Amino acid sequence: MAQVTVANGTPSRSPVEIMIDRIWRFFTSVRVAVLEITLLALMVLLGTLRGSDAPQWMANAAPALQPLVDSWYAWDVFGSPIFAILLAVIAVAIAVCTVNRLPAIWGTISAPRIRTSKGYIERAEVKASFTHAGTLDELRQGMESIFTSRRYRFFTEQVGNDLHFYADKNRWAKLGTFPFHLALILLLVGGIVASVYGFRDTNFAVAEGETQSVGHGTDLSVELVRFTDDYTQEGIASNYESEVVIYDNGQPVEEGSISVNGPLNHGVATFYQGGFGISVDLLIDGASGRTLYDESLEMGFFNFRGNPDAPAGLIRLPSEGVQVAVVAPDTDRANRPDLDTLQLQSGQVWVQVAPLSTSDPDIEPVTAVLDQGTPLEVGDLTLLFERESRFTVLQVAYNPGIPIFFIASVLLVGGLAATFYFPLRRVRGIIHHGAGGNTLTMTPLAKRDWGGKKEFFSMAERAGERFHTTPTIKRPDHEGNWHDDASQESDDEETR
């Protein structure tokens, strides 16, 4: 058998070049981009459903799915490495696609190709033609006038005996895709900047009259002067507000109020109203008379099993090997009365002193009801319930990603508006100068642009009126039946 050896004229590429080329093609592939977005959408759907009862309904309907559903609920989709990797891949793909598409788009904008071919116009789905008996210059000027009146720019090029022309409008809007996609990258960058360089404390509780340090490398502290919660006659909350003093290095630097939707900024930190609750001012002395606790205990961060609806707090006293559970009266009428087994009155708190280690058999839990202002010995401790006050729960955050987020938002909306509301419209044509006059044929590059075709027909009719002729217009058939096959995927001649 004869063997044919073909010598490759081009120098062979190195494996590194081949690898880079493959990676580049992977990231510029529209098919891959669509796949990535689809995967992201599916992951977002999984994460969303995880926050609902829907997976459990599935497990109830098909009990065999229960282990899968349990894994689903246990999976922190949005915090998972695979989600982060997918976002990173999409960000890289957006960047690479942008670089890849820029030269072609810039070429369309700055130096569009004027020359076309008769075959292209012949085969066009939509076209218009007419013959003009006047001079070529009259026809050219007339067409230019029609196009420019519709904000098109108009170019011509003499090719042999023919004059080729190209007209377009909204060319700059073609760049709208770049700010939009840049915005998506910036949103991710903003999130990364916020998590790396910022901080967020969602449970910054301060009792009335007390001062808490913000921490996180700042010298700020916050004193809660007063917390107010207002209600309508129907009992619906109308306002929550914390009056605070902010200290920097121990010096008061700002006074102000914080409400829902009304945060307070100072320096790098922003304070947001989160929640509120009641606190109990307690004084606890040990057996030796030494004061072990003299603070305001915020209630609500702990649930006491004996009365789960009631506001409760827990104090750990490691030096004594005990913990003190404190339960305040349940005044919320929305709570279940049958759970209120303690039936405390205003001015009372219920306490339980129990060993820190439940396995310690030497210290038995001791319970008592404290009346405000009356010290009481409970076990080895002396407890004094001084007063009930309020505390506020603030969020303290520093988010250096916010300016990036705002820039991204403007770019995103602006880019979308430019892309969708100022579509690039293009028309190509040839004026053939012959013995019988000038024959003009033209076609829009508007394969999927119904509005573009409509505008083209309107301009063709306008040209007919101007040159006192009836143009032959080829419109799509009434049914507009195109085929849903791959051959239709090729775009207009220049868009790839």
Next chain:
Amino acid sequence: METLVQMSFYSFAASSLALGVASLSYMLYAVGRVRVRRATMTTSTGTTVTSSTADFLPGNIGAGQFGTLLTWFGGVFAFLAVLFRTIAAERLPLSNMYEFSLMFVLAISIMYLIFERIYGIRHLGAIVATIGFGMTLYIWSLPADLREITPLIPALQAGPIMTAHVSSAIFAYATFAVSFAAAILYLVKSKRNIRWLPSLEMLDDVAFRAVTIGFPLLSLVLILGSVWAHDAWGVYWSWDPKETAALFTWLVYAVYLHTRTLRGWRGNRSAIILLIGFAAVIFTYYGNYFFGGLHSYGGV
């Protein structure tokens, strides 16, 4: 105030009735008519032979025009319902599912009539007006106490940003309903080739144009929601289920736009993505029923 609330409700009831009859009229118009012809022949042997033929004809144009008229009525009454409630509450009615859905009925009427006017086709009304009517039935099904005007809870007292955020969502969903209707008609036409339905190209364009309005609006929903969340909660994105449901919807329409504009997809495949997109819209719209999280004050 009570009188205004009542007037708002009566206007809503009128809107509901108008949209119900409008959807029927549009259906009669879109489905078309069947004309049966019978011919009887007598053969030379004296036998009588009867044959029947059925002609499928476009729907009565009058039914379509009547549908348009009633959709206008539906829109005007929905506007009055919103107006009276706005005056009574001294804010736009956007705070619970009753008010939100009332606004949606107004938005879907407006968006549909705009598209009907631009494209000069009424067939979409058979689906869009039916969605609007379905929404009014949902409103009827809501507990009566939601019709009462209650003061806004502190989280919702965000004035302009809440109005912009929620209104954007309503108009985005309304335009997606138009694209959904166009996608349905596209699939019907491509399967059955019903000649009196609009051309496939026009239906594809209607769907695309609707998405080019809805998608930026949905982007605005996410952005304004983030700005609001930043002011209210100190973080602009919390991965809250309602947020992520809206993000899912946004991503589905992003897939549609990418496949259509860059991959050149059109036809049935694009139409099917639009059906998935509208399912995502419904999922997001009614998410308050099965999501917990930060948007649970929607008052369902």
